[in-house]
Amino acid sequence: MVHQYKNNGYNIVLDVNSGAIHVVDDLVYDVIALLCENASLDVSQYISDRTFENDLNNHLKGHYSREEIKEAIRDIKELVEDESLFTKDIYQEYIMDFKKRKTVVKALCLHIAHDCNLACKYCFAEEGEYHGKRAIMSYEVGKKALDFLIANSGNRKNLEVDFFGGEPLMNWQVVKDLVIYGREQEVIHDKKFRFTLTTNGVLLNEDILEFANQEMSNIVLSIDGRPEVHDYMRPFRNGKGSYELIIPKFIKTAERRNQTNYYVRGTFTHHNLDFSNDVLHLADLGFKQISVEPVVSADEEEYAIKKEDIPQIYEEYDKLAKEMIRREKEGNGFNFFHFMIDLEGGPCVAKRLSGCGSGTEYLAVTPWGDLYPCHQFVGEEGFLMGNVEEGVINTEIRDEFKLCNVYAKDKCKNCFARFYCSGGCAANSYKFHGSITDAYDVGCELQRKRIECAIMIKAALAE
Numbered sequence: 001m002v003h004q005y006k007n008n009g010y011n012i013v014l015d016v017n018s019g020a021i022h023v024v025d026d027l028v029y030d031v032i033a034l035l036c037e038n039a040s041l042d043v044s045q046y047i048s049d050r051t052f053e054n055d056l057n058n059h060l061k062g063h064y065s066r067e068e069i070k071e072a073i074r075d076i077k078e079l080v081e082d083e084s085l086f087t088k089d090i091y092q093e094y095i096m097d098f099k100k101r102k103t104v105v106k107a108l109c110l111h112i113a114h115d116c117n118l119a120c121k122y123c124f125a126e127e128g129e130y131h132g133k134r135a136i137m138s139y140e141v142g143k144k145a146l147d148f149l150i151a152n153s154g155n156r157k158n159l160e161v162d163f164f165g166g167e168p169l170m171n172w173q174v175v176k177d178l179v180i181y182g183r184e185q186e187v188i189h190d191k192k193f194r195f196t197l198t199t200n201g202v203l204l205n206e207d208i209l210e211f212a213n214q215e216m217s218n219i220v221l222s223i224d225g226r227p228e229v230h231d232y233m234r235p236f237r238n239g240k241g242s243y244e245l246i247i248p249k250f251i252k253t254a255e256r257r258n259q260t261n262y263y264v265r266g267t268f269t270h271h272n273l274d275f276s277n278d279v280l281h282l283a284d285l286g287f288k289q290i291s292v293e294p295v296v297s298a299d300e301e302e303y304a305i306k307k308e309d310i311p312q313i314y315e316e317y318d319k320l321a322k323e324m325i326r327r328e329k330e331g332n333g334f335n336f337f338h339f340m341i342d343l344e345g346g347p348c349v350a351k352r353l354s355g356c357g358s359g360t361e362y363l364a365v366t367p368w369g370d371l372y373p374c375h376q377f378v379g380e381e382g383f384l385m386g387n388v389e390e391g392v393i394n395t396e397i398r399d400e401f402k403l404c405n406v407y408a409k410d411k412c413k414n415c416f417a418r419f420y421c422s423g424g425c426a427a428n429s430y431k432f433h434g435s436i437t438d439a440y441d442v443g444c445e446l447q448r449k450r451i452e453c454a455i456m457i458k459a460a461l462a463e
Contacts, residue, residue, distance in 0.1 A: 003416035225278020291337030355422030359401025
C-alpha cells in the first residue's frame with residue numbers, strides 16, 4: 001500500500017507497510033501514481049516489462065524525455081528491490097500470534113479525585129463526577145491499586161501510574177503517600193514506578209511543585225491557549241476565568257523542569273478553529289512541549305467539531321507546520337505532540353497494531369477501587385472489569401480489548417495512517433458507534449492530516 005500527497009512544495013510518497021518515506025520529483029511522483037491505479041499488478045515484474053516503459057512514454061509524451069522516464073523507472077525499481085516501496089503487509093500474518101499474546105498490566109490511571117474546582121464546558125468527566133457522585137480515593141484503596149499492579153505485572157519491571165481526576169491536587173496528601181508507598185515497594189519487588197500527574201494548576205504551589213519535580217516523571221498542565229479561549233471553556237464554577245491564576249504557575253513548572261518531562265495540554269473546539277494561534281501563544285510564552293487537541297463531543301454540543309469545520313482545521317495544521325519549520329530553523333523550535341513521529345524506531349509491532357493497551361495493559365481505577373478499561377470508560381457500567389481487591393473478574397471485556405486492533409476495524413484496513421494511530425481511540429469509537437472496533441470518523445480525518453504534516457516537517461528539516 002502506498003500513500004502519496006503534496007504539502008508545502010514537497011512530493012511525498014509513504015510506503016505504508018515498510019514505513020519508508022520518499023521525497024520525490026514530479027516525474028517519479030506521477031509514475032508511482034500510475035502504478036497505484038492498478039492495485040492487482042505485480043509491480044516488481046511490471047516495471048521490468050518493456051510495455052510499461054512504452055505505456056509511460058505514451059502517457060507522458062511531451063512532458064518528459066525518454067531518458068528521464070527511463071531514469072525514473074530505474075529509481076522506482078531500485079526502491080522496490082530494496083523493499084521500501086510497494087512492500088507486502090507482513091503484519092497481517094502476525095495477527096494470529098498477536099491475538100494469542102499474553103498480556104500483563106503495566107499501567108494504571110488512578111482517579112485520585114472524582115471532584116474538580118473548575119467547570120470546564122467540554123469535560124467528559126462531568127466536572128470530575130464521571131456519571132456518579134463526587135468521591136475521593138482513600139490511601140487504602142490507592143495502596144491496593146499499586147499492589148494489584150505489582151501482582152499483575154509479571155516480569156515487567158517498569159510500571160506507570162498516572163494521578164488523574166477530576167483534579168488530583170484536591171487529594172494531594174494521598175498522592176504523596178502513595179508515591180512514598182510505591183517507592184518502598186520498588187525495593188521489595190524489584191520494580192520501578194514512573195509516576196505522572198495531570199493538573200489544572202489551581203492548587204499548584206511551591207511545596208507541591210517541589211515534590212512533583214522530585215517524584216513525577218511527567219506533568220500534564222491543562223491550558224487551552226489564549227486567555228479568552230481558555231477562560232471561556234475552563235472557568236471556575238462561578239464563571240470567573242482561571243487563566244491569570246494558573247499561567248505563572250505553569251511557566252514556573254516548565255522552567256523548573258528545564259522545558260522537558262512535561263507538556264501543556266489544551267483542547268480546541270468549534271469556537272477556536274484558529275487554534276494554531278493558541279499553540280503559538282503557548283510557544284511565545286516559552287513552553288517547548290505543547291499539545292492542543294480537538295474536542296471529542298456529541299454533534300449537538302454547541303462547541304463540537306463539525307464535519308464542515310474540517311477544511312479550516314486542515315489549513316490550521318498546515319499553517320502551524322510551516323511556522324514550526326521556520327522557528328526550528330531559527331533555533332526557537334518547540335514540540336507539538338501530534339506532529340511528533342519517530343520514523344526510524346517507532347513503537348513495537350504490538351503497539352502499532354493495538355495502540356494504548358487500554359483494557360489489557362492499561363486500566364483505570366475509580367476512587368472506590370473499581371477497574372475500567374481506561375479513564376474514558378469510567379461510569380460505563382457495561383465496562384466494569386473488576387476491582388483492586390479481586391482483580392479482573394470480567395475477563396470477557398479484557399478479551400474483547402485484546403482482539404481490538406487495526407485488522408479488526410474495517411475502516412482501518414485501507415487507511416495509510418493505521419500503523420501511526422493504531423486504530424484510534426476505542427472510547428471514541430464506542431461513544432459514536434457503540435463498538436470499540438469502529439472508528440470516530442472526524443478524528444480519523446484529522447489524524448490523517450496531522451500525520452501528513454508531521455512527515456512533511458521531517459522532510460523539510462532533513463534538507
